[in-house]
Amino acid sequence: MNVSNSSDVLIAIRTHFWADEVRRLTHKLYSETIGFDFVVLVDETRGSIDVSPFEKVSHTADLSDMNLPHWPSTSLNLHYNGDYALYALRKKKPGYKMYFMLESDAVTNIDLRSLLNHCLNEDIALLAKVDQIDDPVVAECFTSIRRWFPHYARVFFPLIGASGYLIDRLYESRLTIKAEEGAEADWPYCEAYVGAFLVSNPEFKYLNIDDIADTSDFTWLNHKHVDDPRVYKKNTIVHPVTGTNFIEKNLMANDVVSIFDYRSTLYSGIKFENPIQFMPVLEKRIKDHKNADLLIRFWNFALAEGWVKVPPAINVAFAKPAIQSSCHAASRFQDVRQDASLLVDGIIEPHSRSHTDFEPQPWVMIDLIYTYEVRNIIIYVRPFSFERFRDFRIETSLDDCEWTTIYRKDDGSIPDSGNMKPIVINFNRGNKARFVRITQENEGWLHLNQVEIYAY
Incomplete structure (x- = not known):
């Protein structure tokens, strides 16, 4: 069975800013899902954002009108409670059988139309990366989940497709948990919450994207450059992807010495950056190693790569005893x-x-x-x-x-x-x-x- 009309599925790209790479990836997702309704789900906590020509669905981090608390109060609400975005989307755009939400720094290189048709045909309630099923809970933000559910799993949130019915049930369960004594102290993190709810309620069928696509580059950190052709390899899902502050973001996960590895995301992405901007950043990170030989290696490498025309004079006292x-x-x-x-x-x-x-x-x-x-x-x-x-x-x-x-x-x-x-x-x-x-x-x-x- 094919999707009968566009009102069966809503495609949403989720963002809190509108930079060039977000605009480009939004157009990419839109072109790959023509025939479905499409919106940009925008967190406008910090002000209005123009996403024209796309339809905008606006929300903020304050979802108290839906009786959803900002717990923990010290957290970034829509980071810790990423599932809140689904409830806001469902409230403002009701009536769809399936909601597909992609974060603005994720890239899908799969046949989404066929995949979403399959989810509808097979009554799939959740499409996502589901892992760590009943593994020992290690991350501190996941530990509280044991109070609320008998089983545990993680749903990785940059890509998630959920049926309208599942979203409703998740929302109702959040409100039920909120009413329990001491709920704030044990408020579950979104990825653990949705995962544990799913595997603890087997009536909900799910499709793990690990089984249908290459997700080796679908990670929490290790940013890839939006211009890197490897980001668009067929049958892959990639996250995170950026063009803004690529080097700083990539180095959140990688040591700067990965620049010497031609296979690294840092090396492959830096080719799309301006050496005038990135050389001071790399030099500082290299110097942080306090290794004079490494600094010389870096400048020789930069010369060979054409990032500098003449190597600078080397401070021979650097990092010496x-x-x-x-x-x-x-x-x-x-x-x-x-x-x-x-x-x-x-x-x-x-x-x-x-x-x-x-x-x-x-x-x-x-x-x-x-x-x-x-x-x-x-x-x-x-x-x-x-x-x-x-x-x-x-x-x-x-x-x-x-x-x-x-x-x-x-x-x-x-x-x-x-x-x-x-x-x-x-x-x-x-x-x-x-x-x-x-x-x-x-x-x-x-x-x-x-x-x-x-x-x-």
Whole structure:
């Protein structure tokens, strides 16, 4: 039997914003479901959203008019209670046999028309990814489900098709649970709630999309780029998909080192981004590893990929071992090596990084591991009380035993180092060093922010 008319099925794409990728994916879903009624289900909690030319069904996170509570009160209501969107849709667009709801960051590459016809013909009450059936409950937000149902399962919410009757029963069950004593403390999370209700009420037939499509990329995190052709592979369902802030979203699930893996979603998606925008983001994440060799590998990789035309000068002090003469009571760390490591972590920010105690001629020393010919040394001083760093000397050594002074400032003047302006010292060729020591020649505290060293 075919679907008799469009009023049998309502297709809804669910969103809370209207960016270019949402518009594109909405058009894609619409074109694949022509013949069914189609709406954009819009959460307008933060303001009105124009989704023209599509029909809009609006709601907000406040569904108290349906007697649905915002529980837990500390949660994002429509995230924790994702099933509320189904009830709002059913209320505002009643009368359909089946409601198919797809989140705006999900992509279906299956024959939806045939699939939805099949669901109607076979009286399928739920079409979704159903898993973890009667598995031990691990996630904290799922644990309360045991109070309400004898069986447990998870329904993954980015794609869900539900009969009107099932939606009504789910809604009634929510209100029944709400009336129970202590319900707020044990209010069930949407994915566990719908899953547990389903498997605890076997009269409702369901079709697991794992059995009909490739769902290997249908995950909670690990964002894919909307322009990545792999997102549109036949017979797949993919989530999450984005174009806005792709890199930041992808790195929520992946380590930045996945950029070196040509099979990774980060590498395949970044090809559709502008290197001017993404290189600073990747560099910062690489530096977070505090591994100098990894940073060099990254820049060599970026050069090979054409993301940069010329690799930058490498700060050879980055992430190298460091030590200082003492620690202050207010030092971030009370270990002279750990506190000094803050000077070479690549983070330049307007407050103390390392901080010695008050003493005669406090110092910091950096072990470059290898021998370099020093070209520049750049010192960032803490903005507050920067004038304390007046006279200082820089010494180098090949063995940490014999030291050579290669720079000395002893005129008592205050360097122009306020507001994070760096002190830049340039050297001619010939100053080879493995160890570099900076000593403040006057008595006091030494509180620097960052030290960078560049080589010929």
